[in-house]
Amino acid sequence: MKPTILTQNNVCAFLGFIMALTILWSAKAEAKVDQINEVVPLEIKEGFEIIQEEILPLLELELTDLKTEPSITFINKYGEIVAEFYGEKSELEKKFKETFKKGKILTSYGKHEFYLIGEFN
Secondary structure, X not given: OOOOOOOHHHHHHHHHHHHHHHHHHHHHHHHHXXXXXXXXXXXXXXXXXXXXXXXXXXXXXXXXXXXXXXXXXEEOOOXXXXXXXXXXXXXXXXXXXXXXXXXXXXXXXXOEEEEEEOOOO
């Protein structure tokens, strides 16, 4: 019998070695793509700094009068928000008389009131 290199064990070991190299190669390629995506070109970065230094300081917004919570909320029978109103209740009642006639107050929390809107029997 002649000794041969092409035994079942040797072929399986070689195929396993090739598969391991393929996995390492694909992982290295993916890592390289992630590094490329994170790099910002220097020209864009410098342009962004110019925008921040020259244009953004000129913008001044005063948001002190902005209310974060509506004063009146209308919901339908499914619990979905139909309308939200911001401002004083007396002014809103004057402007939206018909809407307030169609709704019934459900509850209030502080200055925030919830109304159910729809057909009532």
